[in-house]
Amino acid sequence: MLSERQKEIINASFELISEGGIQALTIKNLSKKIGISEPAIYRHYENKMQILCGILESFKIQTANLLGKILNNDDNGFVKIEELFTRLFQIFNENPSIVAVIFSEEIFMNEEILKNKVAGLMKENDNLLQKLIIQAQEVNIMRSDIPASHISTLLMGTVRLLVKRWQLSNYNFNIVEEGMNQLNSLKTILKV
Amino acid sequence: MLSERQKEIINASFELISEGGIQALTIKNLSKKIGISEPAIYRHYENKMQILCGILESFKIQTANLLGKILNNDDNGFVKIEELFTRLFQIFNENPSIVAVIFSEEIFMNEEILKNKVAGLMKENDNLLQKLIIQAQEVNIMRSDIPASHISTLLMGTVRLLVKRWQLSNYNFNIVEEGMNQLNSLKTILKV
DNA sequence: TGTTAGTTAGTGAGTAATCACTAACTTTGC
DNA sequence: GCAAAGTTAGTGATTACTCACTAACTAACA
Numbered sequence: 494m495l496s497e498r499q500k501e502i503i504n505a506s507f508e509l510i511s512e513g514g515i516q517a518l519t520i521k522n523l524s525k526k527i528g529i530s531e532p533a534i535y536r537h538y539e540n541k542m543q544i545l546c547g548i549l550e551s552f553k554i555q556t557a558n559l560l561g562k563i564l565n566n567d568d569n570g571f572v573k574i575e576e577l578f579t580r581l582f583q584i585f586n587e588n589p590s591i592v593a594v595i596f597s598e599e600i601f602m603n604e605e606i607l608k609n610k611v612a613g614l615m616k617e618n619d620n621l622l623q624k625l626i627i628q629a630q631e632v633n634i635m636r637s638d639i640p641a642s643h644i645s646t647l648l649m650g651t652v653r654l655l656v657k658r659w660q661l662s663n664y665n666f667n668i669v670e671e672g673m674n675q676l677n678s679l680k681t682i683l684k685v
Numbered sequence: 686m687l688s689e690r691q692k693e694i695i696n697a698s699f700e701l702i703s704e705g706g707i708q709a710l711t712i713k714n715l716s717k718k719i720g721i722s723e724p725a726i727y728r729h730y731e732n733k734m735q736i737l738c739g740i741l742e743s744f745k746i747q748t749a750n751l752l753g754k755i756l757n758n759d760d761n762g763f764v765k766i767e768e769l770f771t772r773l774f775q776i777f778n779e780n781p782s783i784v785a786v787i788f789s790e791e792i793f794m795n796e797e798i799l800k801n802k803v804a805g806l807m808k809e810n811d812n813l814l815q816k817l818i819i820q821a822q823e824v825n826i827m828r829s830d831i832p833a834s835h836i837s838t839l840l841m842g843t844v845r846l847l848v849k850r851w852q853l854s855n856y857n858f859n860i861v862e863e864g865m866n867q868l869n870s871l872k873t874i875l876k877v
Numbered sequence: 878t879g880t881t882a883g884t885t886a887g888t889g890a891g892t893a894a895t896c897a898c899t900a901a902c903t904t905t906g907c
Numbered sequence: 908g909c910a911a912a913g914t915t916a917g918t919g920a921t922t923a924c925t926c927a928c929t930a931a932c933t934a935a936c937a
Contacts, residue, residue, distance in 0.1 A: 498912085514795035516708070520897060529913070532899075536912055541897065597791040598853065603706035612853040639870035646867060647874075650846030651839045658838075661790065661804040675838060678831035682839075682874050690886085712923060724925075725887055733923065 495547075498537045501527055503551050506544060511590030515600040518544075545601065549610050552595060556614075559584070560621055570629030571684075574622070575676065578652055582672035585656060592660050596653050619645055636685050644683065651675060687739075690729045693719055695743050698736060703782030707792040710736075737793065741802050744787060748806075751776070752813055762821030763876075766814070767868065770844055774864035777848060784852050788845050811837055828877050836875065843867060 495503070505526040509517045520541065524531045538544045563577050585592050594600065598615075601607035622645045629635035635644070655675055659668045687695070697718040701709045712733065716723045730736045755769050777784050786792065790807075793799035814837045821827035827836070847867055851860045 514707075514791055516795050519895080521895080530915080531897090532915090533913055535898070593791075593794075597789075597794075598849065599706055599785075599789040599791045602785075602789075603708050608853065615850070615853065636874075639873055643867055643870040646846055646850075647839065647843045647871070650842035650844070652842070654838055654842030654845055657790065658807070661800065661807065675835055678835040679839070681831055682828075711921085713921080721886085722888055723923090724889090727924070728886055 495551075496537065499547065502534065502537060502544060503547050506548050507588075507590045507594055510548075510597075510600060511593035514593075542604070542606075545604070545607055546610070548594060549601070549607065549614065552591075553614055556618060560618075564621070564625075569632060569634060570625045570627070571634050571680075573625050574629070574648070575680070577622075577625070578648070578672065578676055579669075581652065582669045585659075586667075586669050589660070589664050592656055596656055596660075619649065622649065633685060635683050648679065651679065687743075688729065691739065694726065694729060694736060695739050698740050699782045699786055702740075702789075702792065703785040706785075707789075734796065734798075737796070737799055738802070740786060741793070741799065741806065744783075745806055748810060752810075756813070756817075761824060761826060762817045762819070763826050763872075765817050766821065766840070767872070769814075769817070770840070770864065770868055771861075773844065774861045777851075778859075778861050781852070781856050784848055788848055788852075811841065814841065825877055827875050840871065843871065 502523060505523050506518055509519075509522050509526065520531050520534050523544075524534055527534075534544075538547065559580060560577070563573050563580070566573070566576075568576065598608075598611045601611050619642075623641045626635065626641040626644050626648075630637045630641060652672070652675075655672060656668065659666060659671070694715060697715055698710055701711075701714050701718065712723050712726050715736075716726055719726075726736075730739065751772060752769070755765050755772070758765070758768075760768065790800075790803045793803050811834075815833045818827065818833040818836050818840075822829045822833060844864070844867075847864060848860065851858060851863070
């Protein structure tokens with residue numbers, strides 16, 4: 494489990510990356526944002542790499558949480574997918590700094606260890622989404638003339654690009670609203 | 686126009702970013718890769734920001750070139766879109782280091798000027814793609830029950846995610862082949 | 878044609894600032 | 908009284924960038 498201070502450090506990291514990219518995530522900036530000295534950071538994380546791992550871990554826990562809730566309800570696959578993305582848009586809307594990290598794998602690209610962790614996370618989420626898609630295809634509410642893996646890429650890719658545009662626009666449109674519109678088009682295309 | 690040395694610097698920049706992310710793009714690494722001293726770099730670019738702008742400019746010219754060729758042929762919108770993405774996959778396959786820059790906007794996120802340039806570039810390409818989509822919709826070979834803007838996001842987003850996965854996997858699958866497969870599914874979904 | 882002046886592209890040495898990180902000491906709270 | 912969490916004051920390495928200077932080439936002109 495994370496201590497209060499560790500949570501604070503991870504949250505501050507999200508904010509810093511959101512504000513100025515990975516280059517803004519320095520120990521100095523972290524300590525300034527939290528209001529303690531630089532060495533104090535090292536009382537809670539061994540080194541910077543552990544902080545970066547902590548960011549990924551935090552993201553992992555959050556998505557596992559979200560997916561767990563949605564997977565365990567009684568809805569069919571199609572509705573679950575809808576719920577998943579709707580909830581995602583809401584989370585991003587409430588906490589835009591998450592976006593800068595979640596869909597920006599480049600941040601972790603310069604370290605092979607982190608790169609592999611990111612790839613693993615993406616693969617995990619892809620597998621879960623594919624399961625939901627197959628569920629929907631089996632009860633014949635989603636078209637089955639293209640493979641679930643392609644639908645998964647299509648869904649995730651579309652959402653990612655939409656969110657990336659939102660970020661590049663300095664969050665100047667309503668991501669929940671636009672997300673729901675785009676989701677409706679996806680439904681039109683994917684229903685049988 | 687760029688001098689030979691400037692071209693060399695931009696190319697070396699692509700390689701460095703590809704190898705170790707934006708953090709690997711330092712004047713020292715650049716000079717080492719090219720084989721000249723650090724100050725010599727400054728004979729050809731005023732500062733690092735100008736190099737980053739040069740990278741974006743280079744990308745802009747390349748895409749304009751590609752899009753120009755495809756827009757000016759006689760094919761219908763659907764075929765043009767197919768050609769566009771097929772050609773894109775081929776380019777990525779031949780020069781993977783481009784991918785690390787093109788679909789990694791975070792690289793330019795820490796400077797507002799660069800961020801705006803990236804956003805502008807994305808918007809331009811989106812507009813062009815939407816034109817092709819509308820062409821195809823008008824001659825009734827692409828479904829018109831969802832707006833062209835949504836189809837554009839869907840197409841670009843899917844391709845981006847596929848390419849990103851390819852990058853994260855250390856290019857260990859055939860992007861041209863997988864790209865064509867995914868493209869076929871998109872065609873199935875989008876044709877009337 | 879030979880000299881002079883100017884340009885281009887390079888060099889080694891060095892700048893201040895910043896990076897992640899540490900040793901040694903002090904404060905705080907159970 | 909002791910461990911955890913904080914501090915100040917540093918470390919060497921690296922960052923983008925500048926300094927004075929030079930070799931090689933080109934243009935101008937008596």
